[in-house]
Amino acid sequence: MDRIYHTWDKWECFPAGFYETNPPGDMTKDQAEEVYRSFLSDIPEFKRVLALVITEWVNSCEHYLSNENMNRIAWLGQASLAYQFHIPCGCRGGFHRLTPDEQVAADTAALEALNAWLAARGEEPRTLDTVKSKTQANLY
Numbered sequence: 001m002d003r004i005y006h007t008w009d010k011w012e013c014f015p016a017g018f019y020e021t022n023p024p025g026d027m028t029k030d031q032a033e034e035v036y037r038s039f040l041s042d043i044p045e046f047k048r049v050l051a052l053v054i055t056e057w058v059n060s061c062e063h064y065l066s067n068e069n070m071n072r073i074a075w076l077g078q079a080s081l082a083y084q085f086h087i088p089c090g091c092r093g094g095f096h097r098l099t100p101d102e103q104v105a106a107d108t109a110a111l112e113a114l115n116a117w118l119a120a121r122g123e124e125p126r127t128l129d130t131v132k133s134k135t136q137a138n139l140y
Helices: 029-041 043-056 058-065 072-085 089-097 100-119
Strands: none
Touching: 029 043, 029 072, 029 089, 029 100, 043 058, 043 072, 043 100, 058 072, 058 100, 072 089, 072 100
16 A cells, blocks of 8 residues: 555644643543543444544545554554544553453454455455554654
C-alpha cells in the first residue's frame, strides 16, 4: 500500500483531543484509563465507534492506516477513544487493564475495522501478526 500523508491540521483526530496532554474536564488520567478499559471491553460499542472513525475521519485514517510501519491496531483503539470521549492517546494504559482475553477481543475488533478500511481500497486483509508495528521510523 502506498503511504498517504496529510498535515496535522487536516487530521480529524487532532481537534478531537487525540494529542492533548490531559484528559478532558476534571477527569484524572486514572479515570480516563478506566473509561478506556470499560469502552474496549464493550465490543459492540467499540465496533460501532470504530466504524464511525474509519468512515468519518478520512484524513486521519489515510495518514495513519496507510503507514504499515506503525501499530495501526493501537491507533484505531486510541482514535476511537478520542472520537467518543475526547480522551487523549496518553491514556492508552487502559488497554493494559483488560484481561488477556479482553485484549485479544479488542485487538480483533480493531483488526476487523482495519480490514474493512483496507478492503475499501482494494487491499488484502491482514492478520494480527501481519499488522504488528515493524519500526518507529516513518511515523510521520
